Amino acid sequence: MYNYFLLFIANIIVLITIVLTHNFKTIIMKKLKFNKSIDQKMFYVSLKNQVYTEIDTTKFSFGTFSFWMKGLFWILIAYSSYLLLFFCESKFYFWILFLIFQLSGLLIGFSLGHDASHNTAFRNKKANQILHFFSFITVGIDPLLWGLRHIRSHHLYANVEGSDIDIDENPFLRLAPCHEKKSFHRFQHIYAPFVYMLALLHSVFIGDWIYLFNKKYEWMREGVNKAELYFRFSTFKIIYFSLVLILPILFSSTNASFIIITYLTTSAFTSLLFVVMLVGTHFFEEALYPDISDDLLNDSWAIHQLKTSCDWNANNYFAQFLSGGANCHAAHHLFPNLCHTSYSSINPIIEKETLRFNLPYHNKTLLKMMQSHFKHLKAMGT
Numbered sequence: 001m002y003n004y005f006l007l008f009i010a011n012i013i014v015l016i017t018i019v020l021t022h023n024f025k026t027i028i029m030k031k032l033k034f035n036k037s038i039d040q041k042m043f044y045v046s047l048k049n050q051v052y053t054e055i056d057t058t059k060f061s062f063g064t065f066s067f068w069m070k071g072l073f074w075i076l077i078a079y080s081s082y083l084l085l086f087f088c089e090s091k092f093y094f095w096i097l098f099l100i101f102q103l104s105g106l107l108i109g110f111s112l113g114h115d116a117s118h119n120t121a122f123r124n125k126k127a128n129q130i131l132h133f134f135s136f137i138t139v140g141i142d143p144l145l146w147g148l149r150h151i152r153s154h155h156l157y158a159n160v161e162g163s164d165i166d167i168d169e170n171p172f173l174r175l176a177p178c179h180e181k182k183s184f185h186r187f188q189h190i191y192a193p194f195v196y197m198l199a200l201l202h203s204v205f206i207g208d209w210i211y212l213f214n215k216k217y218e219w220m221r222e223g224v225n226k227a228e229l230y231f232r233f234s235t236f237k238i239i240y241f242s243l244v245l246i247l248p249i250l251f252s253s254t255n256a257s258f259i260i261i262t263y264l265t266t267s268a269f270t271s272l273l274f275v276v277m278l279v280g281t282h283f284f285e286e287a288l289y290p291d292i293s294d295d296l297l298n299d300s301w302a303i304h305q306l307k308t309s310c311d312w313n314a315n316n317y318f319a320q321f322l323s324g325g326a327n328c329h330a331a332h333h334l335f336p337n338l339c340h341t342s343y344s345s346i347n348p349i350i351e352k353e354t355l356r357f358n359l360p361y362h363n364k365t366l367l368k369m370m371q372s373h374f375k376h377l378k379a380m381g382t
Contacts, residue, residue, distance in 0.1 A: 040303055044300065044301075067339055070111050074105075077100065085254075094254050101138070109135055109136050111135075113136050149165045152220055153166070153220065159308040181381070188377050196272055196279070197269070200271035204267075277327070283377075286360065310364060311363040313327055
């Protein structure tokens, strides 16, 4: 069984080596200016006044009782199913338990880790960093690197090519009008789900290493001590792979080859859930993909967030419970300094203010959002 494991590790090392030595397209972070006209700024001034007047921000700025209870719920589900793996004799039940562990582990990241990355779980920044680290252990994506690109790039310049890393051109899908169109893209709305099933594994085995070592992302890592970055990265990956592979191989009754297959297949299903909840929040039919001239965006920062974000089932409690507030994407982008448990109170204010200022507010059901996403993929391919 160890031969299978060693072969798996060897293949991963070869893959990482290829990725790190590949000549990637040069990426330079574009620092842009937003429209600062009075008319544009008035919307956000009015919106903030409404939000801070109508909700108690001293209560909702950080983790509330419901926030911690939800996080504890997913932690109990994840680690209970994980512990049962070591007493499981059936391969079928082993696979099911591992899937539950992976899915609920992802939801720990959604429920606790995302808020911790924005320093909205605790008042103390160091406590947020610790929570961020451990809540991503079950996901496998390095929390520090993810947090850097999420906040320094995506939250500032959503859907802006060259500034938002999440919209960078990739070899498989054409997600934005600015990307080069290739003949096979006309089928992308058909094969996209299979690509999405590999998204999580790509981040764990390839993406993290690129963001850590590739010189083209030095702007993203700027200000972070290199020794600390490498130490945290190494420690995180050792704990993660020990958790998902090494401990089950050493101490469960299931053979190594089946454990590796289980890890890969359950990661694919987990990745699909991750993408379904997030990909349509920025890649949908009505989304704005700005055409930049003179490093100036046509809209203010707040209006830009509205035009590039889509909510799904924004007022549904179960959707918010499941996604950690990712379903309220407009509220999150406009008020990233507030804990996600406040979004249900913010949504009606956003709806009212956008109507008053004649601005778009995209709010769909999850099904409608995904339909819109695949229509967008088809349009980008044809």
